[in-house]
Amino acid sequence: MLPADKLLYAELYQTGDRKKCTECGAFFASSSNSVKYCPDCRKRITRRQAAERMRKRRAPVTQ
Secondary structure (H helix, E strand, O other): OOOOOHHHHHHHHOOOOEEEOOOOOOEEEOOOOOOOOOHHHHHHHHHHHHHHHHHHHHOOOOO
């Protein structure tokens, strides 16, 4: 028997076009084949990488 809510059914059982986030393990729908992170993790990782780039850029060069 199918659930009355078709969107819920699609969310629970249709995982063919979904990917698993490498950071948190959650499943998410992706239109690109090269995406590794869910949207929430992607925002967090992008911010972390930008902060790291800025930190390296502002660090004094010691030679």
